[in-house]
Amino acid sequence: MALFERKTETENVTGDAATRALSVAAVENDFVEGVYDKLANVYDLIFGPTLHPGRLRAIERMNIQPGERVLEVGVGTGINLSLYPREATVTGIDFSSSMLEKARERAARKDAAPVRLLQMDAADLKFADNAFDIVYAPYLISVVPDPVKVAQEMRRVCRPGGRIIFLNHFLSPNPILSRIERLISPFTVHIGFKSDLDLPAFVAQTDLKPVSIEKVNVPKIWSLVTCVK
Numbered sequence: 560m561a562l563f564e565r566k567t568e569t570e571n572v573t574g575d576a577a578t579r580a581l582s583v584a585a586v587e588n589d590f591v592e593g594v595y596d597k598l599a600n601v602y603d604l605i606f607g608p609t610l611h612p613g614r615l616r617a618i619e620r621m622n623i624q625p626g627e628r629v630l631e632v633g634v635g636t637g638i639n640l641s642l643y644p645r646e647a648t649v650t651g652i653d654f655s656s657s658m659l660e661k662a663r664e665r666a667a668r669k670d671a672a673p674v675r676l677l678q679m680d681a682a683d684l685k686f687a688d689n690a691f692d693i694v695y696a697p698y699l700i701s702v703v704p705d706p707v708k709v710a711q712e713m714r715r716v717c718r719p720g721g722r723i724i725f726l727n728h729f730l731s732p733n734p735i736l737s738r739i740e741r742l743i744s745p746f747t748v749h750i751g752f753k754s755d756l757d758l759p760a761f762v763a764q765t766d767l768k769p770v771s772i773e774k775v776n777v778p779k780i781w782s783l784v785t786c787v788k
């Protein structure tokens with residue numbers, strides 16, 4: 560747990576990461592699906608350029624090799640699709656039909672690399688164990704009702720030695736910022752994410768072992784978390 564050796568006020572107050580609440584905001588799938596169905600037409604405009612440096616860094620770090628099987632969990636409008644090398648075998652899943660429709664339009668473009676797009680709940684992946692070399696969740700894990708269940712599913716479908724990657728905003732280690740993030744989280748869910756997902760608590764409640772955590776985007780309040788199964 561060396562990657563998380565930082566004492567924060569939150570830790571002092573709430574105790575051990577393994578038992579700490581992941582977020583103060585509770586959401587259900589129907590609610591999240593409704594939010595993204597509404598956001599589909601404007602998603603790329605609002606969350607496109609601002610969050611793109613992190614997407615580019617993630618692809619660079621993945622160092623995808625020819626023939627590798629990549630699963631993108633929460634593929635959304637397919638904003639990452641053009642970033643994957645053509646030699647990779649890419650599958651994208653999402654449960655919002657409006658977001659998937661946008662992804663399908665993107666995938667149908669002449670210059671697009673082949674991709675399989677499927678409607679599915681990230682907490683109940685319809686794939687066999689060990690089916691992918693890389694399982695990647697860009698800007699997803701703070702959106703789902705049960706991040707631990709989703710992480711367990713991602714781990715299950717990843718082959719031993721494969722990579723499980725999260726790109727996301729997590730609760731700040733700064734006590735003042737983290738208070739603000741906790742306060743606003745019940746409101747940010749209406750625009751598609753919880754602002755206070757606690758990364759050490761999340762990792763402690765899963766079987767994941769991060770091998771690297773790097774800060775991305777501007778300001779650097781998003782993290783690229785790479786784990787190896």
Ligand SMILES: C[S@@+](CC[C@H](N)C(=O)[O-])C[C@H]1O[C@@H](n2cnc3c(N)ncnc32)[C@H](O)[C@@H]1O
Pocket residue numbers: 588591592595606614632633634635636637638639652653654655658679680681682696697698699702703704751
């Ligand atoms: C913030 S968007 C991320 C889109 C894209 N990956 C990106 O890089 O911008 C989150 C996506 O996750 C999807 N999503 C949320 N909860 C989900 C779940 N339980 N199962 C599948 N998809 C989910 C939403 O519909 C939305 O398209």
